[in-house]
Amino acid sequence: MLNLLFPKICNGCSEVLQSSENVLCTHCRHELPLARHHLTGNEQMKQVFYGRIPIENATALLYFQKKGSVQRLLHNLKYRGQKQIGAFLGSWLGAELAEIPEYRDIGMVIPVPLHRRKQKLRGYNQVSDFGREIAKSLNAEYRADILLKTSRTRSQVFQKRSKRFKSEKLFNVTNPEPLQQKHILLVDDIVTTGATLENCATELLANSNVRLSVATMAMA
Numbered sequence: 001m002l003n004l005l006f007p008k009i010c011n012g013c014s015e016v017l018q019s020s021e022n023v024l025c026t027h028c029r030h031e032l033p034l035a036r037h038h039l040t041g042n043e044q045m046k047q048v049f050y051g052r053i054p055i056e057n058a059t060a061l062l063y064f065q066k067k068g069s070v071q072r073l074l075h076n077l078k079y080r081g082q083k084q085i086g087a088f089l090g091s092w093l094g095a096e097l098a099e100i101p102e103y104r105d106i107g108m109v110i111p112v113p114l115h116r117r118k119q120k121l122r123g124y125n126q127v128s129d130f131g132r133e134i135a136k137s138l139n140a141e142y143r144a145d146i147l148l149k150t151s152r153t154r155s156q157v158f159q160k161r162s163k164r165f166k167s168e169k170l171f172n173v174t175n176p177e178p179l180q181q182k183h184i185l186l187v188d189d190i191v192t193t194g195a196t197l198e199n200c201a202t203e204l205l206a207n208s209n210v211r212l213s214v215a216t217m218a219m220a
């Protein structure tokens, strides 16, 4: 009865889901633009970070396309309270990574953090359940309390000849001790320029003796 009054809707096409379906209808699931660099050996995702930060492995599950089903998925996850999408993508990717030798020694999964105020406003970090499910699959620790977002503001720096925005340090490692000697998987929802992940990775690498890999729900 509850299901008739509040039918579950596909997060890709808004059709009513069958009882056997979860998050996406079968059609949308089959139509998803898959990236899965961990299976294909494609280094496209890793290349985003070449010359910027040392990365062991990098992968995305899906390709982001404007107006496509992945955009709707991420939008519903982030802005429409559809938290189950994060767990859905995390358990999917986690199960696959657990079969790949390069990811098996990951000891800790860390999400790209939201600023405390932003997280309070949204009610959750959209990457949390994604990261938790991956950690579960890899028998790794999930830690959201080590890397924190410190600032939302950007300071305007006026220079003599050019006016430009220079960003402050945006992330901070509160406690580097648990990181030591670990292979860490940094997770986020989407990679576009890689700047956010680069900032996070820089902080983690500066504070500890770690190896880093990256996994995201999607790549733009």
Ligand SMILES: [Zn+2]
Binding pocket: 010, 011, 012, 013, 014, 015, 024, 025, 026, 027, 028, 029
């Ligand atoms: Zn659908």
